[in-house]
Amino acid sequence: MVSKTQTLKDLEDALENGASDTGTIQKFLRMVRELRVRRSELVSQHGAKLLNSRLLGEEERWLVHEQVCVAALDCQDLEVAVQCLKKLKAKFPTSIRVGRLRGMALEAQGKWEEALVHYEKLLAESPANANIMKRKVAVERARGNTHKAIEALNEYLDSFMSDVDAWAELGDLYVENLMYKQAAFCFEELITAAPHNYLNHLKYAEVLYTMGGAENVRNSRKYFSAAVDLTGGDSLRALYGLWTATSAIKALKGPKDPEDESPLGDLASKQIVALYKAGCPAKAKIVEACVEDR
Amino acid sequence: MGPLPKFGTFSGFAFLCYAAYSTVNYRNELKMKGVEFDGVPFEVLLQCILGTIACLWGGLQMSGELLPIKSEMNDQCPEQLDFRGDFISLNHRGICLPPKSIE
Numbered sequence: 583m584v585s586k587t588q589t590l591k592d593l594e595d596a597l598e599n600g601a602s603d604t605g606t607i608q609k610f611l612r613m614v615r616e617l618r619v620r621r622s623e624l625v626s627q628h629g630a631k632l633l634n635s636r637l638l639g640e641e642e643r644w645l646v647h648e649q650v651c652v653a654a655l656d657c658q659d660l661e662v663a664v665q666c667l668k669k670l671k672a673k674f675p676t677s678i679r680v681g682r683l684r685g686m687a688l689e690a691q692g693k694w695e696e697a698l699v700h701y702e703k704l705l706a707e708s709p710a711n712a713n714i715m716k717r718k719v720a721v722e723r724a725r726g727n728t729h730k731a732i733e734a735l736n737e738y739l740d741s742f743m744s745d746v747d748a749w750a751e752l753g754d755l756y757v758e759n760l761m762y763k764q765a766a767f768c769f770e771e772l773i774t775a776a777p778h779n780y781l782n783h784l785k786y787a788e789v790l791y792t793m794g795g796a797e798n799v800r801n802s803r804k805y806f807s808a809a810v811d812l813t814g815g816d817s818l819r820a821l822y823g824l825w826t827a828t829s830a831i832k833a834l835k836g837p838k839d840p841e842d843e844s845p846l847g848d849l850a851s852k853q854i855v856a857l858y859k860a861g862c863p864a865k866a867k868i869v870e871a872c873v874e875d876r
Numbered sequence: 877m878g879p880l881p882k883f884g885t886f887s888g889f890a891f892l893c894y895a896a897y898s899t900v901n902y903r904n905e906l907k908m909k910g911v912e913f914d915g916v917p918f919e920v921l922l923q924c925i926l927g928t929i930a931c932l933w934g935g936l937q938m939s940g941e942l943l944p945i946k947s948e949m950n951d952q953c954p955e956q957l958d959f960r961g962d963f964i965s966l967n968h969r970g971i972c973l974p975p976k977s978i979e
Contacts, residue, residue: 587952618959657970658970686966779949779957812949
């Protein structure tokens with residue numbers, strides 16, 4: 583069976599090689615919606631042709647309008663975005679969801695203050711709307727007010743504790759602000775919520791390693807190992823992490839742990855070199871010299 | 877894979893069928909004697925257990941080698957896993973790029 587990621591990639595290649603029939607575009611937009619990926623350029627470029635297509639059912643038509651609108655705003659293609667927005671506004675005049683798109687249009691033009699005022703107005707109408715609260719966080723982050731973004735996001739998480747995306751965003755914001763302890767807490771939360779997602783383990787390990795200290799580094803090695811395990815040894819980022827963590831443990835002073843002598847570091851460096859030899863033979867020599875036993 | 881697992885599964889099912897058959901017979905007998913039914917006899921229980929074990933073993937042998945449970949997320953790159961559509965930021969370097977022309 584072909585994986586969904588592969589299907590998406592095939593459709594993407596077809597579009598980039600000049601395919602422009604509405605069937606392919608429709609399938610592509612569906613995959614993008616389903617896998618929740620950011621392909622704004624392709625979506626806005628080709629999606630605009632699909633807006634009036636007869637292929638779309640009533641429900642999908644408006645989903646596509648919303649999708650193309652966001653993608654167009656992401657690429658600063660304001661003409662297409664305004665076109666979508668007008669149609670959506672005519673169809674759903676009182677909808678908060680359309681209101682959110684209007685706010686995003688303000689954001690795309692750099693009118694942050696106006697966008698915030700607009701979101702406040704929408705929140706007064708429906709105070710429990712999660713999407714609007716998230717936009718407020720995004721506005722603050724986009725302007726560089728990370729502290730305010732953290733505040734807003736904490737407020738949001740007080741009422742929507744099970745939102746995995748929000749925890750991930752908060753973790754990243756804390757890392758940006760060098761607040762590693764708090765970030766570690768967020769990533770712990772994420773690991774319990776989605777233990778099969780290797781990126782959560784990896785980020786948690788990176789935070790632990792960055793914090794430093796014997797215990798944290800030893801723990802980070804465990805989480806790097808979990809990430810390597812989950813990726814089947816295909817992720818260079820996880821392997822490099824494991825290798826640096828084991829090297830750091832070797833250099834630690836103070837009481838030794840029996841686990842410190844594990845061969846994980848050597849295995850990681852071997853796998854790193856193997857991956858480079860397979861994917862980029864020109865650089866394999868340099869990497870080999872770098873990760874060689876120190 | 878030899879014929880043994882198939883035979884195991886088959887005989888397991890045969891055991892189970894025979895156990896069902898003998899239970900029905902036993903109940904009929906009890907009805908004729910006018911005794912209350914309060915559980916199956918020990919032989920039938922033994923047949924059930926043996927049949928289940930034989931089916932289980934045969935099925936496991938026939939299904940081939942067991943694979944480790946693996947996360948399917950590792951064909952997705954970190955950028956993809958880390959993208960959160962609800963928090964999408966519109967303030968990025970794309971603003972400075974020339975707009976793409978649509979033919």
